Amino acid sequence: MFLLTTIHGIPVFPTAASTAAIQQDRLAWFLLLVTGGITLFIAVLIVTFAIRYGEHRHPQAVQIEGNNLLELGWTAATLVIFMVMFFWGARLYYHEYTEPPHAIHINVIAKQWMWKFQHAEGQREIDELHVPVNRPVVLTMISQDVIHSFFVPAFRLKKDVLPGRYRDLWFQADKIGKYQLFCSQYCGAEHSRMRGTVYVMSQADYAKWLQNSGAMGSAAYDGERLFQDLACITCHRADSTARGPNLVGLYGRTVHLNDGSTVLADDNYIRESILYPNAKIVAGFEPIMPTFRGQIDESQLLDLVEYIKSLKTQQQLEPYNNRSAPPNGPRPTESRTQQP
Numbered sequence: 001m002f003l004l005t006t007i008h009g010i011p012v013f014p015t016a017a018s019t020a021a022i023q024q025d026r027l028a029w030f031l032l033l034v035t036g037g038i039t040l041f042i043a044v045l046i047v048t049f050a051i052r053y054g055e056h057r058h059p060q061a062v063q064i065e066g067n068n069l070l071e072l073g074w075t076a077a078t079l080v081i082f083m084v085m086f087f088w089g090a091r092l093y094y095h096e097y098t099e100p101p102h103a104i105h106i107n108v109i110a111k112q113w114m115w116k117f118q119h120a121e122g123q124r125e126i127d128e129l130h131v132p133v134n135r136p137v138v139l140t141m142i143s144q145d146v147i148h149s150f151f152v153p154a155f156r157l158k159k160d161v162l163p164g165r166y167r168d169l170w171f172q173a174d175k176i177g178k179y180q181l182f183c184s185q186y187c188g189a190e191h192s193r194m195r196g197t198v199y200v201m202s203q204a205d206y207a208k209w210l211q212n213s214g215a216m217g218s219a220a221y222d223g224e225r226l227f228q229d230l231a232c233i234t235c236h237r238a239d240s241t242a243r244g245p246n247l248v249g250l251y252g253r254t255v256h257l258n259d260g261s262t263v264l265a266d267d268n269y270i271r272e273s274i275l276y277p278n279a280k281i282v283a284g285f286e287p288i289m290p291t292f293r294g295q296i297d298e299s300q301l302l303d304l305v306e307y308i309k310s311l312k313t314q315q316q317l318e319p320y321n322n323r324s325a326p327p328n329g330p331r332p333t334e335s336r337t338q339q340p
C-alpha cells in the first residue's frame with residue numbers, strides 16, 4: 001500500500017485514522033509526485049540548456065518551426081494526467097458528499113469558543129466527542145454565532161460551520177485512539193483555544209460509554225417535551241380541528257407551498273419553519289404560526305428537529321393523555337402534500 005506518514009520518524013502527514021484519510025493521502029501524494037516531478041524536469045532543462053546553449057557556445061540561434069508529433073504528444077500526455085487527477089478527485093469528493101445509510105447521527109453546535117455535541121441517544125458533551133470505531137458517523141453542524149470550522153486532521157476532515165444553516169459532514173474512524181479537533185476559521189479572541197478531542201472507541205466501549213454517560217432522555221424525547229411546552233401541539237395536532245399541518249412523516253417528504261412551488265422537508269426546512277414561519281407557507285394553510293426566534297436556542301431547535309424527524313405514526317403526535325386513542329380517519333391536513 002502506497003502510504004507514507006513518516007520519513008525516518010519525522011512526521012510528514014498526520015496519523016491517518018479514518019477511511020477517507022488514506023484515500024486522500026494517496027491522492028495528495030500523487031499530486032505531489034506529478035507536480036514535483038514536472039517542476040524538477042523543467043528546472044533540470046533550464047539549467048542544462050543554459051549551460052549547453054549559452055551565448056559563447058552557440059552565438060547563432062537556430063529556429064525550430066514546430067514539431068507536430070511533439071506537440072500532440074505533450075497535449076495528450078497532460079490531458080491524460082489532468083483527467084486522472086480530475087476523476088480521482090471527483091470520486092473522493094462524491095464519496096465525501098454521499099452519506100452512508102445506517103450512520104450514527106450526532107448534532108454539533110459551535111460557538112465562541114467551544115464545541116457542543118448532542119448524541120441522538122441524549123448524551124451531551126463539550127469539547128469532547130466519543131464515537132465508535134468502524135461505523136459511519138454523520139455530523140449535523142451549526143454555529144450559534146460566527147463562522148467556525150470543524151477540523152480533525154487525523155480524519156482529513158474539515159468543513160465550515162455556519163450560523164443559521166445546518167451542514168452535514170460524515171466520517172468513519174478506523175483506528176481506536178484520541179485525536180485533536182480544531183476550529184480552523186479565525187473566530188475571535190479565543191479562537192486558538194477552540195479545541196477539542198475526538199475519542200474513537202471500540203464498539204463495546206462505546207456502548208458502555210453511552211450507558212454510563214447519564215443521558216436523561218433521547219434528543220427526540222427532549223424535543224417532544226419542548227413541543228408540548230411551547231404549545232406547538234395546540235396547532236400541530238393529529239385531529240381534524242388542527243390549525244397547522246400534521247407533522248407526521250414530514251421529514252424527507254416534498255411539501256407543496258401556497259405559491260405553487262415545492263420544497264424538500266429536510267433539517268434546514270424544519271429549522272426555517274420554526275424561526276421564519278412566513279418564509280414558506282404550506283399550501284392550504286394560513287400564515288398564523290408565530291415565530292420562535294429568540295425563544296429557543298440552537299440546542300433546543302436541534303431537539304425539536306430530532307423530534308419532528310422521529311414522527312412516523314399518528315400516535316406519536318397525540319398528547320400524552322390520549323396516546324391510546326385510535327386515529328380518527330383522514331384529516332384535512334393530509335391533503336396539503338402528496339406522498340412521493
Ligand code: HEC
Pocket residue numbers: 227230231232233234235236243244245246247250255265270273274277278280281282285286287288289290292304308
Ligand atoms: C398558532 C398555531 C401554530 C403554532 C403554535 C405552531 N405552528 Fe407550526 N405551523 C402552523 C401553520 C398554520 C403552519 C403552516 C403554514 C406555514 O407554513 O407557516 C405551520 C407549519 C409548520 C411547519 C412546516 C410544516 C410542513 O408541513 O411543511 C413546521 C415544521 C412547524 N410548523 C413546526 C412548529 C413547531 C416546532 C412549533 C412549536 C415550536 C410550531 N410549529 C408552532 C401553525 C402553528
Ligand SMILES: [Cu+2]
Pocket residue numbers: 113147148149183184185186187191194
Ligand atoms: Cu471557532
